[in-house]
Every structure is written in C-alpha cells, then in structure tokens.
Amino acid sequence: MAKSQQKARDFTVQYSEPVGILAAQSVGEPGTQMILRSFHFAGIESAIATSGLPRIVELVDAKKKPTTPLSTVYLEGAASKDIEQAEKIAKKINEVRMDSLIRRSVENFSKGTIKILLSKQELESEGLTPGQVSDKLAKLLKLDTSVEKNVITVKVHTKNLKDIRLTMVKISKAVINGIEGAGKAVVQTNPKTGEIYIVSAGSNIEGIITVSGIDKSRLYTNDVFAINRLFGIEAARNALARELQATLDEQKISVDFRHLLLIADAMTSTGTIKGVGRHGISGEKNSVFARAAYEETVKHLINAASFGETDHMRGVTENILVGKQIPIGTGSVKLAIKKEDMAKIKPK
Amino acid sequence: MVNKSDHEIIPVHEILKLKEVNELLESKGITLENIPKIFESDPQCQKLGAKPGHVLKIQRNDGGNRYLYYRVVVEG
Structure with missing residues (x-):
C-alpha cells in the first residue's frame, strides 16, 4: 500500500511544470492529423453528428449551438x-412542426381566410388527426379554426394583407406535437x-x-451550453471534456484525458463557458504583451498605452518577447533575501 | 422543480462554512480572487441557496480520481 502510494506520488506533476502548454501541444499535434484523416460513414445512423476537426473547433471556440445537436x-x-x-x-x-404537415395552403385575402390542406401520409406517420391539429392551432395561436376532411380553414378577422401573411408564417412555425427544439x-x-x-x-x-x-x-x-443552463457549470465542464474525448476517440486518436480536463477547467473557470481564442481565454490575459503577441497587436498596444496599463511580466509569452528567462521549471526559481539579512552583509 | 442532485455528470456541491473557507485560503496561500467562479444563477447554486461570497466545495471524480475542487459564488 505504502509502496503504491509512493509510486503514485512519483508520477504527480512537478512544481512549475507548464501543464497548460503540454495540454495545448498534446491536443494540437493530433489535430493536425485530423484534417487528413476526416472521412464519413454514410447512412448507418439516422442522424450523423459533426465529427473530427470541425467538432473540436466548435467545442473549443465555445459555439453557442452545435451544428448537429443530439x-x-x-x-x-x-x-x-x-x-x-x-x-x-x-x-x-418528437417535434412535429406545422410546415411538415401542410401539403398546400391558400390565403384568401378578400375573405380573410386561410385554407390549409394537410398531408394524409404525414398525419398518419405522426398518428394525428386533422381535428387534433386544428384544436392545437386554435389553442396555440388563439385562432378561429374549423375542419372539413383534410382541410383546415382559419378565419383571420381582418383583410389586412400583412396580418394574413403573418398569421400564415406563425401557423407554419407552430409546434403541433412534441417538444419545441x-x-x-x-x-x-x-x-x-x-x-x-x-x-x-x-x-x-x-x-x-x-x-x-x-x-x-x-x-x-452534446450541447454544452444547454447542459450549463440545466445542470450547472460543473456538469458542463464534465460534458465538455467528455465530448472532446469522444470526438478524438472516434478518430482513434489517444490523448490523455487529463489534458482535456484541464482545457475544460480553463474554459469554465469564470463561471460560464469561454472559448480559447481571441474572444475567450487568450483575449483576457493579464499581460499586455501576451495579448499583443497573439492577435490584434496594434489595438492592444494602443489601448494599453492610453490607459496606462502595467505588465508584471509573469507569463511565458511576454518574457519570451523581451528575451528574459521564462518562469517555467527552473526558470521559476527566484533568489530572495530578507531586508534584515541584507543589512548584515558588509561590503568589503 | 426537478431534482437534479444525482445526475451522473453533476458532482456533489456543498457550501463551505466561513471557518473552513479561511482555513482553505490560508493553507493554499491564496485569496478568494484566485478561486474559479460559479454564478449565483447556476442551477446548483440555486438548489443550495448559495449567495455571492460563498465558497462551494465540489467533490469531483475524474474517472476514479477523486479530489476536491472549489468555486466561489459570484453575481450573475
């Protein structure tokens, strides 16, 4: 027991190890291979999710809505x-929208009515009757509707062309059955x-x-923002790391899970999900030089000059920029002496 | 309101007592600003009734590796 604990301790990260850089490189390098190896399996599942590099970019840039939500x-x-x-x-x-049920619709502007012919096949496959659809429409949009066989007649108590058109747009967007979205x-x-x-x-x-x-x-x-809204930021962080790993696994690329967890931690540390790019983590660095070295150099330098910003030179980028030793590993060790002790040293 | 405490991707959240917060900050040599944030409007904060300034103790489990994580509640 003691031996295995010691062994585990030997493998922990050393002080001043640049874990962020390691994580970035560990994900970045396999990412270059993904461009060449992106292929698709056709027609196995009903919904094909975004995969490969586009999916990684989507996650890391914290896109509000995934291209293929599942x-x-x-x-x-x-x-x-x-x-x-x-x-x-x-x-x-299962979400059933009105426009998928409509076969044909006629707007009568002189009478102020809309006639909607429903598709029999679609109704059957969704298990709905024209009566149910009409009732749902009347309830949802507070319309005056009547049914005759497969035709729904909507009376719009106005002859205003714009209002009738607007009603028709609303009708075709209405969710008849299931959950919206x-x-x-x-x-x-x-x-x-x-x-x-x-x-x-x-x-x-x-x-x-x-x-x-x-x-x-x-x-x-797979929508991390939806998870954040419903379950909270900690769940979103877990989902983010999980999604990243699932995407990499799909391409048979093995990246240590801890790198992905670190990226997820960095992205969620402010309480919301931030991307890693210009509008996210990199754009909010404390150092002026680090931001200027990344993107929009002139903008950052001018802003920093006009607001009198201070750069404490604590990061890696800014120290490389001015040619100083970087605060990583041995570079992070500094020599210090107490004031009292300093006084004891007598100059020869 | 739906009870979301035992979802497989939600770790257990707990409000830290003031004494524990001070101990934590002292032992790590940090201030509240150094701790990751969580919004007051976060579903887990709402559930616990956490207010800005509270520190949450989160019992994380990353594939068997169990450890504690802390987040300070901020406005938002």
Missing part, C-alpha cells in the same frame, strides 16, 4: 426494455446490452426533462 434520452423502468412503451415516449418528444426523436437499441433509448436531433433538454418516463439522471446532450 440528445440521448434513457428510459425509466420497464420502458427501457419494452419497445412499444419507448415508442410512446418518443412520440411525446427537440427535433426528430428515434428509438434505438444498444446492441450490447439490449437497452432501448431515444436519440433526438435537438438539444432542448430543458423541455425533454419534463416528459414523464425518462431517466432524468442520465439525460445527456
């Missing part, structure tokens, strides 16, 4: 084994464990968590 919803109790129950829950999540929900089975879960092509986990029958403790999405 949520994984695990199910509670028996539903995780029963495909019929799972389908039922998926129906509750949840996207298309598909039931999938884990081939190894046989567990049934739902994958949806949206990241509105704030909405999905209100659906009953799902396992709230395992709800996950």
